[in-house]
Amino acid sequence: LAKxxxxxxxxxxxxxxxxxxxxxxxxxxxxxxTWYQQFPSQGPRFIIQGYKTKVTNExxxxxxPADRKSSTLSLPRVSLSDTAVxxxxxxxxxxxxxxxxxxxxxxRLSIRP
Amino acid sequence: xxxxxxxxxxxxxxxxxxxxxxxxxxxGHRAMYWYKQKAKKPPELMFVYSYEKLSINESVPSRFxxxxxxxxxxxxxxxxxxxxxxxxxxxxxxxxxxxxxxxFGNGTRLTVT
Numbered sequence: 342l343a344k345x346x347x348x349x350x351x352x353x354x355x356x357x358x359x360x361x362x363x364x365x366x367x368x369x370x371x372x373x374x375t376w377y378q379q380f381p382s383q384g385p386r387f388i389i390q391g392y393k394t395k396v397t398n399e400x401x402x403x404x405x406p407a408d409r410k411s412s413t414l415s416l417p418r419v420s421l422s423d424t425a426v427x428x429x430x431x432x433x434x435x436x437x438x439x440x441x442x443x444x445x446x447x448x449r450l451s452i453r454p
Numbered sequence: 455x456x457x458x459x460x461x462x463x464x465x466x467x468x469x470x471x472x473x474x475x476x477x478x479x480x481x482g483h484r485a486m487y488w489y490k491q492k493a494k495k496p497p498e499l500m501f502v503y504s505y506e507k508l509s510i511n512e513s514v515p516s517r518f519x520x521x522x523x524x525x526x527x528x529x530x531x532x533x534x535x536x537x538x539x540x541x542x543x544x545x546x547x548x549x550x551x552x553x554x555x556x557x558f559g560n561g562t563r564l565t566v567t
Contacts, residue, residue: 373553384458384544384558385497428496441510442487442546442556444496 345429345445352451359416361448363429366410374405374412377428379447385428389414424452457481458559460545466565469535475562477528477545486528487556488520489544497544503528504550535566 346364353359365374373392377385389396391403391412402415416423426447458479467473477486484505489497502510503522511520517539519531528545542563546556 375553375555377556382542382563383560384546385556386558387555390553390555441499441502443499447496 345431347427347429347445347448349446350449350451352453353419354453355420356418359419359423359450359452361414361416361427361429361450362411363414363431363445364411365429365431368409368431372409372431374403374409375430375432376401376403376414377430377444379426379428385444388427419450419452421452421454423450425450458545458547458557460543460559460562462562463560464563464565466567467532467535468567469537471535472531472533474532475530475543475545475564477530477559478526479547479557480526481547481557482525482549483547483557484525484550485548485554486522487546487548488528488530489546489558491542491544491561501530532564535564537566540565 344367373390375390376388378388379385389398389401389403391405393405393409396403404413414427426449428444428447430444461476465473486503488500490500491497499512500514501520506522506525517534521529521531542561544558544561546558548554548556
């Protein structure tokens with residue numbers, strides 16, 4: 342399982358675009374990159390997942406460079422409700438006997454008015 | 455609302471009590487997980503069930519005993535816990551396929567007195 346490194350915390354303001362970068366230097370060929378969001382006293386919620394280049398959905402974009410050693414979660418025009426912890430996970434669950442989904446330390450994002 | 459339901463939401467138990475946490479999902483997922491989360495820390499994997507069989511036990515003390523009675527239910531039986539076991543216990547499920555994201559419940563907040 343590839344280890345991930347993220348900033349411990351970030352601050353931004355409403356209406357800004359926020360980019361959270363995750364470093365995963367030891368990513369393996371079969372690994373996907375997945376991001377989760379967690380609010381206090383709730384379970385993590387899947388945001389987005391990708392393998393390479395760019396993935397976009399209704400809430401975020403995920404940018405993955407060609408070497409795949411890092412990835413950037415982009416949240417467009419954040420609001421106060423985007424204040425949460427964001428986790429970057431890297432792994433492969435092709436071996437069903439080792440479905441270990443291990444969370445890294447996460448990034449605590451605070452949005453101010 | 456989440457598609458994974460955990461009960462109870464809150465539980466206070468003494469160190470000599472026996473209690474159970476329950477988790478239910480009706481998404482047809484065949485992989486189910488228990489995580490433990492302490493305040494301001496990432497979720498920590500405890501157990502993984504795949505097709506109702508225990509596939510991963512992350513060296514969890516025997517005072518935690520998981521059970522998967524059927525494909526929709528997951529229990530965590532608790533006995534002789536310690537105050538340091540107080541935490542948010544999260545259940546998750548996923549399809550048993552590569553790269554399938556986890557769907558989390560909102561957890562049971564456990565306090566051991």
